[in-house]
Amino acid sequence: AQRVTQPxxxxxxxxxxxxxLKCNYSYSGSPELFWYxxxxxxxxxxLLRHISRESIKGFTADLNKGETSFHLKKPFAQxxxxxxxxxxxxxSGGYNKLIFGAGTRLAVHP
Amino acid sequence: xAGVTQSPTHLIKTRGQQVTLRCSPKSGHDTVSWYxxxxxxxxxxxxxxxxxxxxxxxxxxxxxxxxxxxxYSSELNVNALLLGDSALYLCASSIAGYEQFFGPGTRLTxx
Numbered sequence: 001a002q003r004v005t006q007p008x009x010x011x012x013x014x015x016x017x018x019x020x021l022k023c024n025y026s027y028s029g030s031p032e033l034f035w036y037x038x039x040x041x042x043x044x045x046x047l048l049r050h051i052s053r054e055s056i057k058g059f060t061a062d063l064n065k066g067e068t069s070f071h072l073k074k075p076f077a078q079x080x081x082x083x084x085x086x087x088x089x090x091x092s093g094g095y096n097k098l099i100f101g102a103g104t105r106l107a108v109h110p
Numbered sequence: 111x112a113g114v115t116q117s118p119t120h121l122i123k124t125r126g127q128q129v130t131l132r133c134s135p136k137s138g139h140d141t142v143s144w145y146x147x148x149x150x151x152x153x154x155x156x157x158x159x160x161x162x163x164x165x166x167x168x169x170x171x172x173x174x175x176x177x178x179x180x181x182y183s184s185e186l187n188v189n190a191l192l193l194g195d196s197a198l199y200l201c202a203s204s205i206a207g208y209e210q211f212f213g214p215g216t217r218l219t220x221x
Contacts, residue, residue: 043213045211049209086152097158
């Protein structure tokens with residue numbers, strides 16, 4: 001069965017520290033991976049997708065098919081990065097049905 | 111464009127009752143997906159509507175049903191409510207399989 005695992009419920013760092021939010025997935029086919037973010041009192045929004053291979057707000061994520069991982073990284077955290085982050089998987093041919101992880105809350109302290 | 115809108119914002123029902131939640135997609139979008147987000151969990155896919163038909167369904171019982179109208183808006187109906195149906199219900203719209211845009215959600219509380 002397809003599954004997304006985010007092992008950390010909370011990640012607490014200081015401003016300027018590097019950040020890595022972990023995401024592992026379980027899927028035997030060709031996955032499409034996403035990171036969604038939810039800032040306080042805002043709706044869920046797409047942060048980045050592995051296909052685009054771009055950096056958004058300083059965040060990057062690389063799909064590692066060998067380790068079935070899609071970790072989200074940022075070299076220097078900012079206070080405005082504090083939010084809930086969800087990793088999501090879309091299976092091929094799934095008409096973009098998304099399978100989400102449980103989410104990781106990132107708290108960046110001054 | 112207000113983006114994806116959902117109504118109502120909050121809803122309180124009692125066990126056994128029925129509820130209808132509504133979603134208006136982002137302008138130009140033709141596909142609507144519904145998700146259930148229980149407290150402390152990620153969103154779980156319920157079903158997706160395209161061209162007024164249910165195209166895909168997640169692991170939810172038949173008590174959960176939906177509809178899509180010609181203007182692409184959608185409804186989610188839940189019958190015989192259980193305490194465990196208490197959750198945030200999210201609607202997301204997209205154009206034929208591309209990026210999904212989420213609404214603010216409807217918070218359903220079942221007493």
